[in-house]
Amino acid sequence: MTPDPIIAAFRFGYGLPSPAGAPRGPEAMLAALAGPDTMATAFPGPRVDAAMLALMNDADTALRTSRRSEGAAATEARATYRAHIADLQSLRTDAVKASFARAVEAPDGFRERLVQFWSSHFTTTARSNTQAALPAALVEEAIRPHLTGPFSAMLRAAILHPAMLSYLDQSASIGPNSAFGQRKNKGLNENLARELLELHTLGAGSGYTQTDVRQMAELLTGLFMGKKGVTFNPVRAEPGPETVLGQTYDGDTLAAITRALDDLAIRPETATHLARKLATHFVADSPDPAIVTAIELALTQSNGDLMAAYTALLTHPAAWDPRKQKARQPFDFIAASLRALGLTGPQILRMGDGPFRRLILSPMTPMGQPWQAAPGPDGWAEEAEAWITPQGMAARITWAMEVPGRLVRPLPAPQTLLDRCLSASASDALIWAVPRAESVRQGVGLILASPDFNRR
């Protein structure tokens, strides 16, 4: 099982054709990953900066005003609210376009695939219109900059991000014995603490207890997403030290929280959990235990260095198993299709919001992956069976048959497309079927709907 360039493109990128400057082989792929994140600069995404905070705060204020007032004042406040929400949603749409543009253009597709992986690991969704651009900002500010560093850096950035604090109710969690909690008679919300242990670090069934969850929740109190962004206010924090997994964290400070996060990031249970997830995501729904062990070891020995984990992944023979055991998720399916059809990043950015929504964004919903709206904090399912469903296939086939002709004129000749996007990996069945298509449109549809194209 030696590294095969076609397997590399499918399993660790967005498929063929390989983009200009694409690294060949594990060492070059890792070197490219260690280099600068050129796509983040070429196709920038949203950040929770002063402008976004102002938009969000003004939208909230306008909404409250519209509810409290009547007549012209209410109408005006509603209009202001709608305008701000439209601006926030447009930030979101631009971020989706940027994600596709990066996937299509990136010389190192592995980086973009890793961004999607970690975005699912640290899933958030907008829980109100005001939060529309927050999940994309988390990807931009917490995932991309820390993709190749120590896991602790990404963990800190993701857990302390406004999107996460809002999504997992941290802003509603108050130390019951804190001054604020006593005054307002408010208490703990364990949501973030529980998911932090279960999903983001240690993993379910790894031995932590309900007491650990409770203690972690108490430790996290004081932290919330406020008008000025992420804030730690000791008035909300549960007084006294907390003990999580035998470690005591004293002081009602942000520093105590980050110490706990740093400790969690390098726990052996976390290494096991992350190793299994990485191997499952990239290689097989039931990965070879050997590759899981190799990644786990790399993480443990390096105190959670993500580059070490990726190196263990890419240099393990099991990573190059010629069987394509995974199904492309809908984002990957569409991104790979756009690349195969020859669309460029700038073309995607230039698409009008209407066509972009109809042809690219909305079809992800019937395919089972509505954008940044995973069903739960555990992110997207990995099993091929979760994606290749009757509804999912009906949507993929319909997309493959109907949409390419609206994106690219003229469509590539099916034979050309077949060579370009599957090369030597096309199956005999597909090679047999493509020339028998009734039309170019149908021929293109067959290729994009085929298991050859949809498995990786």
Next chain:
Amino acid sequence: MTGHPFAPRLNRRHMLRGLGAVACSAAAHPLMTTVTLAGSDGAQPLGDHRLVVVILRGAMDGLDLVRPMGDPLLASYRPGLSATPGLDLDGYFALSPHLSGLTDLWQKGQLGFAHAVSTPYRNQRSHFDGQDILEAGTGLDLPDYAVRDGWLNRMLQSVPGLRAETAFAIGREAIPILEGRAEVRNWTPGMTFDLPSQSQLLLDHIYHDDPLFRAATTEALTLGVSMDAARMMEGQTPPVSDNRRLREMDRLVDFAADRLAEATRIAAFSLSGWDTHRNQAGAILGPMRQLERIVLRMADRLGPPVWDKTLLLAMTEFGRTVRENGSNGTDHGTGGAMLMAGGALRGGRVMGQWPGLATADLYQGRDLMPTSDVRAWAAWAMRGLYGIEAGVLERSIFPGLHMGDNPGLLA
């Protein structure tokens, strides 16, 4: 599937089909056929009896369909699934409460079951291989040339004088039980997931060797996923509602019944959705309702004169585990159950030798022990309905089968 003795058959069938299929009929295509009807001309070489075979795809849980309530072990194996009481049949077995519409037929002796049945397939518990063996009607030890066709087709081959145009296929799912040299005709109902037939044929070709893609797409086409470009671009996720499934099923049953009322003698349906690994109590509701609907609507649509001459057999590739699993469902097992209905049936009985549920009585400590071959019941049905010689049944139609004693299936 690779390495299995039956894998070569799939390829061969695939090849045979691929060479001519796009140019000619859609008969043999998995995405194209669900119900196949075989009839005869005015001379009626098959006589007046009708045989309807329903293939229950996904491994129907026989212990949920016909529950051995008289065995106290059942509740310990299946605390969740046995919590809702079944409908008492004979003091020992109880019928799934979802089939309450069938109790009248039971009282009239027009409903019966064979329990603890299976094909010769063992241990692998793959849906696709299990269904292939069920429909090929063979054991495991035969060379692949012997099992290219389905057993119901081989029955047709054994009867001289059946006319070519007397066979139909309805729907879009494969029914390999009727594939083979004897020609059958096909009918496809209107589609809700609209694909030109040429696209379907070619997609069928490229999905053929990928069971996951094949099954999902077949179900999308068969069970009415409403999907078109407009819906997709609006981001609509189509529900596959039970009502829609029932309506689709009604159309198939009505078409079959209308042909059976005339010259047609054989119909084969396929009904999927039985793979209930999770939350079985809810997941099995839809398929059970459809099964009930097939029987009741067939009886109603045919009316007494034809229904009295009809035997319906519903069979599945294998049963499910005796114990509930950790997600309130059951996993792939071995022994299962078979449902029989029709005015031609001497029913009102749960037939077969009951193996018991004690751990020592289970197959590999986990599955219901099969005590009879599902093919034997089908063989006795064809022996009784059409007078097919036992020798032909045991050698050609079900090679290697020992039919055993006559269970006296017919009224």
